[in-house]
Amino acid sequence: MHRLRSIKERSARWFMRIIAYCSILFLIIIGIALFVKAFPAIKNNGLWELLTSARWRPSGGKFGFLPFIISTLYVSAIAIAIALPLSLLTAIYLNSYASKGIRRFFAPVIDLLSGIxxxxxxxxxxxxxxxxxxxxxxxxxxxxxxxxSVMAGGIVLAVMIIPLLVGLLVEIFNSIPKEMTDASFSLGATKLQTVKRVILRRSLPGIVAVTVLSVSRAFGETMAVLMVCGNSTLMPHSLLDACYPIPALIANNYGEMLSIPGYESALMLAAFLLFVIVFLFNGISRLTLNHLEKRFHF
Amino acid sequence: MKKAEENIFKVFMIIAALIIIGLLLFILGTIILKGVPALSWNMITKLPGGGFYLGREGGVLNAIVGSLYVIAGAVAISIVISLPLVMYINFYLPHKSPLAGIVRFSFDILLGVPSIVYGAFGFALMIFLGMRASLAGGIITVAMLITPIMMRSFDEATKLMPRDLPDSLLSLGSTKYEMIKVIMRQLMPGFVTAALLATGRGIGDAATVLFTAGYTDNLPGSLSQPAATLPLSIFFQLGSPVAEVQNRAYASALILTFLILILSFAARYFSSKFSRNRL
Amino acid sequence: MTGTNHKIRIESLNVNIDGQHILKNIDLTIPGREITCVIGPSGCGKSTFLKSLNRMHDENPDVNVSGSIFVDNQDIYDRNINVIDIRKKMGLLAQHPCPLPMSVFDNVAYGPRIHSLDSKKEISKTVEHYLRLAGLWDEVKDKLHSSAAPLSLGQQQRLCLARGLATEPEYILGDEATSSLDPISTKKIEQLFVTLKEEYTIILVTHILRQARRLADYIVFMYLGEIIEAGPADEFFNNPKQQLTKDYIAGSFS
Incomplete structure (x- = not known):
């Protein structure tokens, strides 16, 4: 009886430990697998050429990613420019001004928006x-x-990252100890002064981290952007031009990528680039946020 | 002067909040207004008939069933991974263990990996294994996408749980394995919330299944056959030049939105039973 | 006014928090330019009472305050009174020192700046003056522009006092202001209070009877949300009138 218990306990422990290590490995495996797949493209064309050339002719073996990189940056920049001010204002409102009832009403709104x-x-x-x-x-x-167009992609993307931004920002603002805002109020500061000089100041690293996190979300968003941005392989010159962000490029060409030599590898390179960027952005901002969490909770 | 500044700021904040609420209503309203007229009983009970993509008879039962198959399989895999993992890092590893930190951190990163990257990786994996686009491929890839969501959300719920019960069970001489069996009951609402969140995210995602699950007008008969999915069926129908087919895309979008709303409200219900308000 | 230096007059003050009656019909007069200690067992409403003196309850929608508090013959709960002016006049020193997330200098300059003192020269003069007054100048003069977080708790509390004084209040409210400090820092703060009563009216909430004996000129004893006895310190300690007061002073409960 005793023996059985300890065998059960030990095998459960081992099973769990293996899953834990595998899950860490998984991240590395994704990176390596994508890199291996992307390597032929890098070898044939050179990474610099791939990243800076604007010539995209898969049948001719020309894979210049510049228009797609520019499109991704363009669309994401617009999305952040729209979403960040709206989210910041809303998060400050929910943290410092709104009544309990409004806050309770807002929670499902954010949940639903992020669930769509x-x-x-x-x-x-x-x-x-x-x-x-x-x-x-x-x-x-x-x-x-x-x-x-670029504009349509940016607007749709903005709406998609708003719930992420608002949720995280509210969490950051809520982590500010009440004693601190009270200290400001008791010195005779108004709410706005407290928001500007204490809350925003204290949260600045967190706000930056959250923004980076949502930028990386914007970089990777595929379907919605694909459906509204026009998908032209030409370089976009204005907000009203069609564009073609990297994720949309990958999604749209899966059908033919096996039939043209080098195409698959080029698209896998695109996926690898996305992975690396997201890895770095997420890593940095998560580390910042974790650090803040540790410092602020006492 | 100060007062005026304060008031202007307040107005801006309220406008921002109203815009966000307005956007939600706008999106839901658009989908409902466009979807309801095209919605019919046939849409949800029939497979695509001959000439369906030219606007003739049929429905999207293939996609509805396919999506349910894919998500059911993916959630099952995801539970098998995240449940023991969360138990391990919360109850087996010592408090503030570096391994737990690394696991959480890698799942945070995995949480941010775009679904298209999982799609590409899944596709590469399938080529490597000699598989074709199939229900199994879709299930595996969607499981990759939703496991981080389920794991992190369940982990957060578990961290919030008071430690008295586990401690008292241990002091009674239970092994940790036995202790977990007892406290699972307490953790249930958090676990269900996490699973529902993951389900919602997985059932709506198109970029993962695009490469891996394929598409078919029939119901998938086995794991090695391709499976249609709802998000892809919306995407393909919307791309059609035929007006009737486009309208069916709206109806399919309504069906998907409805599914998501149910999942979202259910998740909210369970989490409100469990923890204090997050916002 | 009758010519005495009575500065704060409280009339039928009632405070409800979440439907609980915390302060019951408080009527009290607090003398000016003296140290008044509010004492009583924990949970008797001391802190709630103190917070109603600078209207900090405004920040919490669950708190309901009724009654009047006249400061210099002006009801601070009057509709036409600006809460900002009240808080500027009533400086609060909280239980735990809470430096704002900025440098030592900016902490002290916070009040003057929000109350629109713009001249840089004036500000640095003010900062130095109040840091000296709080006895902190020599310890921080070399690190004025680094964060206030690494200071010791005692230094932080004196910084908070300097910060409060820099807004030029007329009253100082202390909410168990020394309870999280070591004995030496406590002594420094207590000495400061004694110096400061020349110019300020000081109201301290404390649950340490000995501290009240050391500092108080005037005592208010509260129990379960009511004032049991209030009067000059000598009289209060040597000749208490209520049985409850006698028991409390004797240490039968705390």
Missing amino acids: PPVIYGVWGTITIVPFIANYIAPHFSGQSSGY
């Missing part, structure tokens, strides 16, 4: 944002745009 699948955001974008840009915004500028 990318493909639904894509449908919504195609039905509303794309025609709006084509019919109302484009005519004021260059004139011709299908609406499937």
